[in-house]
Amino acid sequence: MVSIRPLPIPTPNSEPFWNGLANHQVNLQQCNDCRAWVFYPRSHCNGCLSPNLTWRKVAGNGTLYTYTVARRPTAPQFIDETPQLIAVVELNEGVRLNSVMVNVLPEALFIGMPVKPVFHQQDSATLLYFEPA
Ligand SMILES: [Zn+2]
Incomplete structure (x- = not known):
């Protein structure tokens, strides 16, 4: 389904x-x-x-402010995306936003990790994800 x-x-x-x-x-x-x-x-x-x-x-660069590793789907629509690396990223401008870390193993994440943007196409929308810089 x-x-x-x-x-x-x-x-x-x-x-x-x-x-x-x-x-x-x-x-x-x-x-x-x-x-x-x-x-x-x-x-x-x-x-x-x-x-x-x-x-x-x-630029969209920043640091990983905090994160959690969701090993169970956070909603039925995300069943194919586990573990989901849910993140709060602090951009260099100081604002924080909720996002997802990609292209990194959960064990490699750490608070303060430098990150850069990933423009993730999801159906008709482009979403702002992050990966290690
Ligand atoms: Zn003002």
Whole structure:
């Protein structure tokens, strides 16, 4: 049986992020007033509440902030993806995002590991995964 995986549904706020991934680039919002980087995508800066945010292309490099090795499927759609290396990555800009580590053995993961982006095509969506840098 083939299960359809859940895919992101872009909103007006998040569409530039997803469109960037489709073009194999990482776009983040930056506040024009306090210069803070903002993630997840939103309408106002979470540092100073300014609505003056600009999308900027970043390298997408960072470090592994924390992770867990899911040895059982996290949902029926992920039964073919075990162990799943669920990660929180801190980009060099300071924002953290939930993702998955690929191209690495679970035993090789460590907190603080330098990582770089992997643009993973899943059906109609491009997802942001990470691998060791
Ligand atoms: Zn701000």
